[in-house]
Amino acid sequence: MLIKTIFSGFGGQGVIMMGYLLATAGMIEGKNVTCLPSYGAEVRGGTANCTVVVSSEEIASPVASEPEYAVLMNNPSLIRFQNQVQSGGTVFLNSSLIEDRPIRGDLVIYEVPLNDLIKQLSENRGANVVMLGAFIKKSGLVTPETMIRVLKDTFSGKNPAVFKSNRSALMLGYEYLK
Protein backbone atom coordinates (compact mmCIF):
# COMPACT_ATOMS: atom_id res chain seq x y z
CA MET A 1 0.00 0.00 0.00
CA LEU A 2 1.35 3.40 -1.02
CA ILE A 3 -1.13 6.26 -1.20
CA LYS A 4 -0.32 9.81 -2.21
CA THR A 5 -2.57 12.77 -1.43
CA ILE A 6 -2.31 16.42 -2.41
CA PHE A 7 -3.90 19.05 -0.20
CA SER A 8 -4.25 22.43 -1.82
CA GLY A 9 -5.89 25.77 -1.16
CA PHE A 10 -5.27 29.45 -0.44
CA GLY A 11 -2.47 30.29 1.93
CA GLY A 12 -4.26 30.47 5.29
CA GLN A 13 -6.89 27.81 4.66
CA GLY A 14 -4.90 25.34 6.72
CA VAL A 15 -3.78 22.97 3.98
CA ILE A 16 -0.32 22.45 5.46
CA MET A 17 -1.99 21.67 8.79
CA MET A 18 -4.22 19.09 7.08
CA GLY A 19 -1.12 17.42 5.66
CA TYR A 20 0.68 17.54 8.98
CA LEU A 21 -2.29 16.01 10.83
CA LEU A 22 -2.71 13.20 8.31
CA ALA A 23 1.01 12.39 8.27
CA THR A 24 1.16 12.38 12.07
CA ALA A 25 -1.87 10.09 12.28
CA GLY A 26 -0.27 7.74 9.74
CA MET A 27 2.93 7.72 11.77
CA ILE A 28 1.04 6.85 14.96
CA GLU A 29 -0.62 3.95 13.15
CA GLY A 30 2.84 2.61 12.38
CA LYS A 31 2.93 3.47 8.70
CA ASN A 32 5.73 5.12 6.77
CA VAL A 33 4.85 8.71 5.99
CA THR A 34 6.30 11.78 4.32
CA CYS A 35 4.81 15.24 4.16
CA LEU A 36 6.23 17.71 1.67
CA PRO A 37 4.83 21.24 1.99
CA SER A 38 5.17 23.38 -1.09
CA TYR A 39 7.70 26.10 -0.69
CA GLY A 40 8.97 28.79 -2.89
CA ALA A 41 8.06 32.04 -4.43
CA GLU A 42 4.32 31.45 -4.39
CA VAL A 43 2.20 34.48 -5.15
CA ARG A 44 0.03 35.87 -2.40
CA GLY A 45 -3.50 34.62 -2.85
CA GLY A 46 -2.27 31.72 -4.93
CA THR A 47 -2.18 28.10 -3.95
CA ALA A 48 -0.41 26.57 -1.00
CA ASN A 49 -0.12 22.82 -1.18
CA CYS A 50 1.22 19.85 0.60
CA THR A 51 1.81 16.26 -0.51
CA VAL A 52 1.41 13.42 1.96
CA VAL A 53 2.50 9.85 1.30
CA VAL A 54 1.19 7.09 3.56
CA SER A 55 2.67 3.69 2.92
CA SER A 56 3.26 0.26 4.39
CA GLU A 57 6.64 0.19 2.61
CA GLU A 58 9.65 2.47 2.56
CA ILE A 59 8.84 5.69 0.66
CA ALA A 60 11.17 6.42 -2.23
CA SER A 61 9.91 9.84 -3.21
CA PRO A 62 7.82 12.33 -1.26
CA VAL A 63 6.67 13.91 -4.53
CA ALA A 64 3.42 12.86 -6.19
CA SER A 65 3.19 13.05 -9.96
CA GLU A 66 -0.06 11.05 -10.01
CA PRO A 67 -1.72 11.22 -6.58
CA GLU A 68 -4.59 8.92 -5.65
CA TYR A 69 -6.36 11.73 -3.79
CA ALA A 70 -6.62 15.48 -4.14
CA VAL A 71 -8.22 17.64 -1.46
CA LEU A 72 -8.98 20.98 -3.05
CA MET A 73 -10.03 24.00 -1.05
CA ASN A 74 -10.28 26.69 -3.75
CA ASN A 75 -10.78 27.14 -7.48
CA PRO A 76 -7.10 27.76 -8.44
CA SER A 77 -6.28 24.42 -6.79
CA LEU A 78 -8.84 22.65 -8.94
CA ILE A 79 -7.36 24.19 -12.07
CA ARG A 80 -3.84 23.28 -11.04
CA PHE A 81 -4.34 19.72 -9.85
CA GLN A 82 -7.37 18.21 -11.58
CA ASN A 83 -5.28 16.75 -14.39
CA GLN A 84 -2.63 15.29 -12.08
CA VAL A 85 -4.89 12.95 -10.14
CA GLN A 86 -4.54 9.42 -11.42
CA SER A 87 -7.34 7.79 -13.37
CA GLY A 88 -9.93 6.41 -10.98
CA GLY A 89 -8.62 8.74 -8.27
CA THR A 90 -10.72 10.74 -5.86
CA VAL A 91 -11.19 14.47 -5.51
CA PHE A 92 -12.60 16.23 -2.46
CA LEU A 93 -13.96 19.66 -3.32
CA ASN A 94 -14.75 22.57 -1.07
CA SER A 95 -18.00 23.24 -2.91
CA SER A 96 -18.56 26.51 -1.03
CA LEU A 97 -15.68 28.11 -2.92
CA ILE A 98 -15.20 26.00 -6.02
CA GLU A 99 -17.68 26.75 -8.76
CA ASP A 100 -16.06 24.71 -11.55
CA ARG A 101 -16.13 20.94 -11.67
CA PRO A 102 -13.41 18.64 -13.02
CA ILE A 103 -13.77 18.13 -16.76
CA ARG A 104 -12.62 14.53 -16.46
CA GLY A 105 -15.10 11.70 -16.20
CA ASP A 106 -12.77 9.18 -14.58
CA LEU A 107 -12.67 10.66 -11.09
CA VAL A 108 -14.73 10.07 -7.99
CA ILE A 109 -15.84 13.45 -6.69
CA TYR A 110 -17.02 14.36 -3.20
CA GLU A 111 -18.42 17.81 -2.67
CA VAL A 112 -18.21 19.25 0.82
CA PRO A 113 -19.84 22.69 1.40
CA LEU A 114 -17.43 23.76 4.12
CA ASN A 115 -18.70 27.31 4.64
CA ASP A 116 -22.21 26.01 5.31
CA LEU A 117 -21.02 23.17 7.52
CA ILE A 118 -18.89 25.29 9.83
CA LYS A 119 -21.95 27.38 10.73
CA GLN A 120 -22.99 24.36 12.80
CA LEU A 121 -19.82 24.72 14.89
CA SER A 122 -19.61 26.97 17.91
CA GLU A 123 -16.64 28.94 16.58
CA ASN A 124 -17.57 29.14 12.92
CA ARG A 125 -14.11 28.01 11.82
CA GLY A 126 -12.04 24.87 11.35
CA ALA A 127 -13.08 24.21 7.74
CA ASN A 128 -9.83 22.37 7.08
CA VAL A 129 -10.49 19.87 9.87
CA VAL A 130 -14.08 19.39 8.66
CA MET A 131 -12.63 18.52 5.26
CA LEU A 132 -10.08 16.22 6.88
CA GLY A 133 -12.94 14.36 8.58
CA ALA A 134 -14.66 13.87 5.24
CA PHE A 135 -11.35 12.80 3.71
CA ILE A 136 -10.52 10.10 6.26
CA LYS A 137 -14.09 8.77 6.07
CA LYS A 138 -13.81 8.04 2.36
CA SER A 139 -10.08 7.30 2.05
CA GLY A 140 -9.89 5.14 5.15
CA LEU A 141 -6.19 6.02 5.42
CA VAL A 142 -6.37 6.47 9.18
CA THR A 143 -9.09 5.89 11.76
CA PRO A 144 -11.03 8.79 13.31
CA GLU A 145 -9.83 7.59 16.74
CA THR A 146 -6.21 8.12 15.73
CA MET A 147 -7.02 11.49 14.22
CA ILE A 148 -8.75 12.60 17.41
CA ARG A 149 -5.64 11.59 19.33
CA VAL A 150 -3.50 13.65 16.96
CA LEU A 151 -5.82 16.64 17.32
CA LYS A 152 -5.50 16.30 21.07
CA ASP A 153 -1.69 16.13 20.93
CA THR A 154 -1.51 19.04 18.51
CA PHE A 155 -4.01 21.47 20.00
CA SER A 156 -4.42 20.72 23.70
CA GLY A 157 -1.16 22.43 24.64
CA LYS A 158 -2.58 25.89 24.09
CA ASN A 159 -6.16 25.57 25.17
CA PRO A 160 -8.32 22.47 25.70
CA ALA A 161 -11.25 24.26 24.04
CA VAL A 162 -9.29 24.40 20.79
CA PHE A 163 -9.02 20.61 20.80
CA LYS A 164 -12.73 20.22 21.51
CA SER A 165 -13.82 22.48 18.68
CA ASN A 166 -11.45 20.67 16.29
CA ARG A 167 -12.83 17.31 17.38
CA SER A 168 -16.35 18.55 16.66
CA ALA A 169 -15.17 19.81 13.28
CA LEU A 170 -13.58 16.46 12.44
CA MET A 171 -16.69 14.49 13.33
CA LEU A 172 -18.91 16.93 11.44
CA GLY A 173 -16.97 16.22 8.26
CA TYR A 174 -16.72 12.52 9.02
CA GLU A 175 -20.45 12.19 9.36
CA TYR A 176 -21.33 14.48 6.48
CA LEU A 177 -20.24 12.03 3.77
CA LYS A 178 -22.25 8.83 3.86
Add this chain to the structure above:
Amino acid sequence: MPKVLMRGNHVVGEAAIRAGCRYYFGYPITPQNEIPEYMSEKLPEAEGGVFIQAESEIASVHMVIGASMAGGRVMTSSSGPGISLKQEGISFLCALELPAVIVNMSRGGPGLGNIAPSQSDYFQATRGGGHGDYRTIVFGPNSCQELADLTYEGFNLADKYRTPVLVLGDGMLGQMMEPVELPQEIPLKKLPAKDWALTGAKGRASRFIRSLILDPIKEEEHNWKLMRKYEKITREEVRWETYFADDAKMMVIAFGIAARIAKGAIKRLREEGVKVGLLRPITLWPFPFKAIKEISKKVKHFFVFEMNMGQMLEDVKLGLEGNGEVHFYGRPGGVILTPLEIARVISSQYYQKRLG
Protein backbone atom coordinates in the same frame (compact mmCIF):
# COMPACT_ATOMS: atom_id res chain seq x y z
CA MET B 1 12.13 7.16 22.12
CA PRO B 2 8.83 7.66 20.26
CA LYS B 3 9.09 9.04 16.76
CA VAL B 4 8.12 12.62 16.01
CA LEU B 5 7.06 14.11 12.69
CA MET B 6 9.52 16.88 11.90
CA ARG B 7 10.65 18.97 8.98
CA GLY B 8 14.21 18.25 7.83
CA ASN B 9 15.47 21.72 8.69
CA HIS B 10 14.02 21.52 12.19
CA VAL B 11 15.54 18.05 12.58
CA VAL B 12 18.99 19.52 11.89
CA GLY B 13 18.44 22.16 14.57
CA GLU B 14 17.17 19.70 17.18
CA ALA B 15 19.91 17.14 16.48
CA ALA B 16 22.54 19.88 16.80
CA ILE B 17 21.19 21.04 20.16
CA ARG B 18 21.07 17.44 21.38
CA ALA B 19 24.71 17.05 20.31
CA GLY B 20 25.62 19.96 22.58
CA CYS B 21 25.65 22.72 19.97
CA ARG B 22 25.05 26.00 21.81
CA TYR B 23 26.18 28.47 19.16
CA TYR B 24 24.53 29.13 15.83
CA PHE B 25 25.40 31.93 13.43
CA GLY B 26 23.72 32.28 10.08
CA TYR B 27 22.12 34.44 7.47
CA PRO B 28 18.76 33.65 5.84
CA ILE B 29 18.43 31.91 2.49
CA THR B 30 15.73 29.60 1.13
CA PRO B 31 15.38 26.58 1.38
CA GLN B 32 17.10 26.35 4.78
CA ASN B 33 15.43 29.23 6.63
CA GLU B 34 13.77 26.89 9.10
CA ILE B 35 17.20 26.03 10.57
CA PRO B 36 17.90 29.57 11.85
CA GLU B 37 14.19 29.88 12.69
CA TYR B 38 14.42 26.81 14.92
CA MET B 39 17.72 27.85 16.47
CA SER B 40 16.47 31.37 17.18
CA GLU B 41 13.67 29.87 19.23
CA LYS B 42 15.48 27.00 20.93
CA LEU B 43 19.01 28.24 21.60
CA PRO B 44 18.03 31.10 23.92
CA GLU B 45 16.11 28.50 25.99
CA ALA B 46 19.11 26.15 26.16
CA GLU B 47 21.82 26.50 28.79
CA GLY B 48 24.42 28.94 27.48
CA GLY B 49 22.82 29.10 24.05
CA VAL B 50 23.64 31.92 21.63
CA PHE B 51 21.85 32.64 18.36
CA ILE B 52 23.01 35.44 16.09
CA GLN B 53 21.65 36.37 12.73
CA ALA B 54 24.81 37.89 11.34
CA GLU B 55 24.99 40.71 8.82
CA SER B 56 26.23 38.32 6.14
CA GLU B 57 27.29 34.74 5.46
CA ILE B 58 30.94 35.79 5.68
CA ALA B 59 30.42 37.32 9.11
CA SER B 60 28.53 34.26 10.31
CA VAL B 61 31.24 31.76 9.34
CA HIS B 62 33.84 33.89 11.08
CA MET B 63 31.70 33.97 14.21
CA VAL B 64 31.79 30.18 13.94
CA ILE B 65 35.59 30.34 14.00
CA GLY B 66 35.48 32.44 17.17
CA ALA B 67 33.04 30.20 19.02
CA SER B 68 34.94 27.09 17.99
CA MET B 69 38.25 28.58 19.16
CA ALA B 70 36.66 29.19 22.52
CA GLY B 71 35.74 25.50 22.74
CA GLY B 72 32.01 25.53 21.92
CA ARG B 73 30.09 23.20 19.66
CA VAL B 74 28.98 25.48 16.85
CA MET B 75 27.00 25.31 13.64
CA THR B 76 26.16 27.44 10.64
CA SER B 77 23.95 26.64 7.69
CA SER B 78 23.05 28.04 4.32
CA SER B 79 22.26 27.06 0.76
CA GLY B 80 24.52 27.08 -2.33
CA PRO B 81 25.14 30.83 -2.84
CA GLY B 82 25.62 31.37 0.90
CA ILE B 83 27.96 28.40 1.21
CA SER B 84 30.06 29.95 -1.57
CA LEU B 85 30.49 33.01 0.63
CA LYS B 86 31.50 30.85 3.60
CA GLN B 87 34.37 29.15 1.75
CA GLU B 88 37.02 31.50 3.08
CA GLY B 89 35.97 30.67 6.62
CA ILE B 90 35.92 26.94 5.89
CA SER B 91 39.50 27.12 4.64
CA PHE B 92 40.43 28.92 7.86
CA LEU B 93 38.60 26.36 10.01
CA CYS B 94 40.64 23.62 8.35
CA ALA B 95 43.92 25.50 8.73
CA LEU B 96 43.17 26.35 12.35
CA GLU B 97 42.02 22.76 12.99
CA LEU B 98 38.73 23.89 14.42
CA PRO B 99 35.63 21.69 14.71
CA ALA B 100 32.33 22.99 13.33
CA VAL B 101 29.29 21.69 11.49
CA ILE B 102 28.22 23.42 8.28
CA VAL B 103 24.91 22.49 6.69
CA ASN B 104 24.15 23.10 3.02
CA MET B 105 20.53 22.61 1.92
CA SER B 106 21.52 22.97 -1.68
CA ARG B 107 19.43 24.43 -4.48
CA GLY B 108 19.56 24.86 -8.22
CA GLY B 109 22.61 26.78 -9.45
CA PRO B 110 25.03 28.20 -10.54
CA GLY B 111 24.59 31.82 -9.56
CA LEU B 112 21.40 32.56 -7.68
CA GLY B 113 19.79 29.70 -9.58
CA ASN B 114 16.49 28.78 -7.98
CA ILE B 115 15.19 27.39 -4.73
CA ALA B 116 14.37 23.88 -5.96
CA PRO B 117 16.29 20.85 -4.66
CA SER B 118 19.47 20.07 -6.55
CA GLN B 119 22.77 18.29 -6.00
CA SER B 120 24.89 20.82 -7.82
CA ASP B 121 27.15 21.53 -4.84
CA TYR B 122 28.90 18.13 -4.80
CA PHE B 123 32.14 19.53 -6.19
CA GLN B 124 32.04 22.52 -3.88
CA ALA B 125 31.49 20.26 -0.87
CA THR B 126 33.94 17.48 -1.64
CA ARG B 127 36.72 19.45 -3.36
CA GLY B 128 36.41 22.49 -1.17
CA GLY B 129 35.64 25.88 -2.64
CA GLY B 130 38.21 27.60 -0.45
CA HIS B 131 41.93 28.03 -0.94
CA GLY B 132 44.76 25.80 0.19
CA ASP B 133 45.34 22.09 0.70
CA TYR B 134 42.42 20.89 2.79
CA ARG B 135 39.60 18.40 3.04
CA THR B 136 36.32 18.40 4.91
CA ILE B 137 34.25 15.41 5.96
CA VAL B 138 31.05 15.51 3.89
CA PHE B 139 27.86 13.64 4.71
CA GLY B 140 25.11 13.06 2.11
CA PRO B 141 21.95 12.14 4.07
CA ASN B 142 18.89 10.77 2.26
CA SER B 143 16.14 11.06 4.89
CA CYS B 144 15.13 13.11 7.89
CA GLN B 145 16.32 10.27 10.12
CA GLU B 146 19.77 10.40 8.57
CA LEU B 147 19.77 14.18 8.86
CA ALA B 148 19.30 13.71 12.61
CA ASP B 149 21.89 10.95 12.96
CA LEU B 150 24.55 12.48 10.74
CA THR B 151 24.21 16.01 12.11
CA TYR B 152 24.63 14.57 15.60
CA GLU B 153 27.52 12.37 14.52
CA GLY B 154 29.00 15.32 12.63
CA PHE B 155 29.66 17.16 15.90
CA ASN B 156 31.43 14.12 17.33
CA LEU B 157 33.63 13.64 14.28
CA ALA B 158 34.37 17.36 14.08
CA ASP B 159 35.64 17.28 17.67
CA LYS B 160 37.45 13.97 17.24
CA TYR B 161 39.47 15.18 14.26
CA ARG B 162 39.37 18.92 14.94
CA THR B 163 38.04 19.59 11.47
CA PRO B 164 34.84 21.02 10.00
CA VAL B 165 32.12 18.62 8.88
CA LEU B 166 29.73 19.45 6.04
CA VAL B 167 26.22 18.07 5.83
CA LEU B 168 25.12 18.24 2.20
CA GLY B 169 21.33 18.05 2.00
CA ASP B 170 19.02 19.64 -0.54
CA GLY B 171 15.89 21.74 -0.63
CA MET B 172 13.57 18.77 -0.53
CA LEU B 173 15.27 17.15 2.46
CA GLY B 174 15.12 20.45 4.31
CA GLN B 175 11.44 21.02 3.64
CA MET B 176 9.91 17.55 3.90
CA MET B 177 8.53 16.13 7.12
CA GLU B 178 9.18 12.54 8.17
CA PRO B 179 8.98 10.55 11.38
CA VAL B 180 12.29 10.80 13.20
CA GLU B 181 13.74 9.12 16.25
CA LEU B 182 15.89 11.85 17.72
CA PRO B 183 19.27 11.05 19.25
CA GLN B 184 19.73 11.18 23.01
CA GLU B 185 20.71 14.62 24.30
CA ILE B 186 24.27 14.78 25.60
CA PRO B 187 24.72 16.95 28.73
CA LEU B 188 27.29 19.72 28.21
CA LYS B 189 29.35 18.38 31.12
CA LYS B 190 29.84 15.09 29.32
CA LEU B 191 31.29 16.64 26.18
CA PRO B 192 34.95 15.73 25.69
CA ALA B 193 37.35 18.32 27.13
CA LYS B 194 39.30 20.43 24.63
CA ASP B 195 42.87 20.92 25.76
CA TRP B 196 43.54 23.30 22.91
CA ALA B 197 40.66 25.75 23.27
CA LEU B 198 41.27 29.41 24.09
CA THR B 199 39.58 29.76 27.44
CA GLY B 200 41.78 32.35 29.17
CA ALA B 201 45.38 31.56 30.14
CA LYS B 202 45.09 32.18 33.87
CA GLY B 203 47.32 29.67 35.65
CA ARG B 204 48.58 27.98 32.53
CA ALA B 205 50.79 28.64 29.54
CA SER B 206 49.28 30.59 26.64
CA ARG B 207 47.88 28.69 23.69
CA PHE B 208 47.96 29.82 20.11
CA ILE B 209 45.58 29.03 17.27
CA ARG B 210 46.67 30.66 14.03
CA SER B 211 46.88 29.94 10.34
CA LEU B 212 49.59 32.42 9.37
CA ILE B 213 52.78 30.33 9.23
CA LEU B 214 55.33 32.37 7.32
CA ASP B 215 58.21 29.87 7.52
CA PRO B 216 57.68 27.47 4.56
CA ILE B 217 59.28 24.58 6.47
CA LYS B 218 56.81 25.03 9.32
CA GLU B 219 53.89 25.48 6.91
CA GLU B 220 54.97 22.27 5.20
CA GLU B 221 55.01 20.48 8.55
CA HIS B 222 51.51 21.82 9.23
CA ASN B 223 50.36 20.58 5.83
CA TRP B 224 51.78 17.11 6.44
CA LYS B 225 50.06 17.05 9.80
CA LEU B 226 46.75 17.87 8.14
CA MET B 227 47.42 15.23 5.51
CA ARG B 228 48.03 12.52 8.12
CA LYS B 229 44.71 13.49 9.68
CA TYR B 230 42.91 13.30 6.33
CA GLU B 231 44.49 9.91 5.66
CA LYS B 232 43.25 8.64 9.00
CA ILE B 233 39.74 9.90 8.22
CA THR B 234 39.93 8.21 4.80
CA ARG B 235 40.84 4.91 6.47
CA GLU B 236 38.35 5.01 9.31
CA GLU B 237 35.30 7.07 8.43
CA VAL B 238 34.11 5.92 5.00
CA ARG B 239 30.42 5.01 5.01
CA TRP B 240 28.19 3.60 2.35
CA GLU B 241 25.32 1.16 1.92
CA THR B 242 24.28 -1.25 -0.80
CA TYR B 243 20.90 -2.56 -1.89
CA PHE B 244 20.44 -5.70 -4.00
CA ALA B 245 24.16 -5.75 -4.77
CA ASP B 246 24.72 -9.53 -4.56
CA ASP B 247 23.44 -10.65 -7.95
CA ALA B 248 23.31 -7.28 -9.72
CA LYS B 249 24.40 -7.09 -13.35
CA MET B 250 24.23 -3.31 -13.25
CA MET B 251 24.93 -1.10 -10.24
CA VAL B 252 23.27 2.27 -9.82
CA ILE B 253 25.39 4.73 -7.85
CA ALA B 254 23.60 7.72 -6.36
CA PHE B 255 23.69 9.78 -3.17
CA GLY B 256 21.25 11.75 -1.03
CA ILE B 257 17.71 12.27 -2.25
CA ALA B 258 18.62 10.93 -5.73
CA ALA B 259 19.67 7.62 -4.16
CA ARG B 260 16.34 7.41 -2.44
CA ILE B 261 14.44 7.91 -5.70
CA ALA B 262 16.78 5.42 -7.41
CA LYS B 263 16.05 2.89 -4.68
CA GLY B 264 12.34 3.16 -5.43
CA ALA B 265 13.15 2.60 -9.10
CA ILE B 266 15.31 -0.45 -8.35
CA LYS B 267 12.56 -1.94 -6.25
CA ARG B 268 10.16 -1.68 -9.20
CA LEU B 269 12.74 -3.08 -11.62
CA ARG B 270 13.53 -6.04 -9.37
CA GLU B 271 9.85 -6.99 -9.45
CA GLU B 272 10.21 -7.22 -13.23
CA GLY B 273 13.34 -9.37 -12.90
CA VAL B 274 15.80 -6.63 -13.89
CA LYS B 275 18.97 -7.34 -11.93
CA VAL B 276 20.08 -3.90 -10.79
CA GLY B 277 21.51 -2.91 -7.43
CA LEU B 278 22.38 0.31 -5.65
CA LEU B 279 25.49 1.66 -4.00
CA ARG B 280 24.88 4.78 -1.97
CA PRO B 281 27.85 6.71 -0.59
CA ILE B 282 26.88 8.15 2.80
CA THR B 283 30.19 9.98 3.24
CA LEU B 284 30.89 11.87 0.03
CA TRP B 285 34.35 12.62 1.38
CA PRO B 286 35.95 10.27 2.22
CA PHE B 287 34.41 8.60 -0.83
CA PRO B 288 33.89 4.79 -0.81
CA PHE B 289 36.49 4.16 -3.53
CA LYS B 290 37.34 0.71 -2.19
CA ALA B 291 33.72 -0.42 -2.15
CA ILE B 292 33.34 0.57 -5.79
CA LYS B 293 36.61 -1.15 -6.72
CA GLU B 294 35.42 -4.28 -4.93
CA ILE B 295 32.06 -4.32 -6.72
CA SER B 296 33.78 -3.79 -10.09
CA LYS B 297 35.34 -7.23 -9.71
CA LYS B 298 31.87 -8.71 -10.21
CA VAL B 299 29.86 -6.04 -11.99
CA LYS B 300 30.94 -4.35 -15.22
CA HIS B 301 28.09 -1.92 -15.80
CA PHE B 302 27.52 1.17 -13.70
CA PHE B 303 24.75 3.73 -13.87
CA VAL B 304 25.40 7.03 -12.09
CA PHE B 305 22.32 9.10 -11.32
CA GLU B 306 22.66 12.61 -9.92
CA MET B 307 20.54 15.74 -9.78
CA ASN B 308 23.33 17.69 -11.48
CA MET B 309 25.40 17.51 -14.67
CA GLY B 310 27.73 14.77 -13.43
CA GLN B 311 29.92 15.55 -10.42
CA MET B 312 30.09 12.41 -8.26
CA LEU B 313 30.49 10.70 -11.63
CA GLU B 314 34.17 11.71 -11.53
CA ASP B 315 34.70 9.99 -8.19
CA VAL B 316 32.99 6.86 -9.46
CA LYS B 317 35.36 6.78 -12.44
CA LEU B 318 38.34 7.35 -10.14
CA GLY B 319 37.16 4.44 -8.01
CA LEU B 320 36.69 2.14 -10.98
CA GLU B 321 40.18 2.85 -12.34
CA GLY B 322 38.99 1.93 -15.80
CA ASN B 323 37.24 -1.28 -14.75
CA GLY B 324 33.66 -1.24 -15.93
CA GLU B 325 31.53 0.89 -18.16
CA VAL B 326 29.83 3.97 -16.73
CA HIS B 327 26.60 5.48 -17.97
CA PHE B 328 25.54 8.81 -16.54
CA TYR B 329 22.04 10.22 -16.23
CA GLY B 330 21.61 13.62 -14.63
CA ARG B 331 18.83 16.13 -14.11
CA PRO B 332 20.24 19.52 -13.09
CA GLY B 333 18.37 22.70 -12.25
CA GLY B 334 16.12 21.43 -9.49
CA VAL B 335 14.09 18.92 -11.50
CA ILE B 336 12.88 16.00 -9.37
CA LEU B 337 12.38 12.71 -11.16
CA THR B 338 9.85 10.15 -10.00
CA PRO B 339 11.01 6.58 -9.28
CA LEU B 340 9.00 5.47 -12.34
CA GLU B 341 10.79 7.88 -14.67
CA ILE B 342 14.27 6.88 -13.50
CA ALA B 343 13.26 3.21 -13.63
CA ARG B 344 12.52 3.63 -17.36
CA VAL B 345 15.95 5.17 -18.00
CA ILE B 346 17.76 2.47 -16.01
CA SER B 347 15.89 -0.35 -17.71
CA SER B 348 16.53 1.03 -21.21
CA GLN B 349 20.28 1.11 -20.41
CA TYR B 350 20.06 -2.39 -18.96
CA TYR B 351 18.51 -3.84 -22.10
CA GLN B 352 20.73 -1.83 -24.47
CA LYS B 353 23.71 -3.47 -22.80
CA ARG B 354 21.96 -6.83 -23.34
CA LEU B 355 22.10 -7.65 -19.64
CA GLY B 356 18.62 -9.15 -19.61
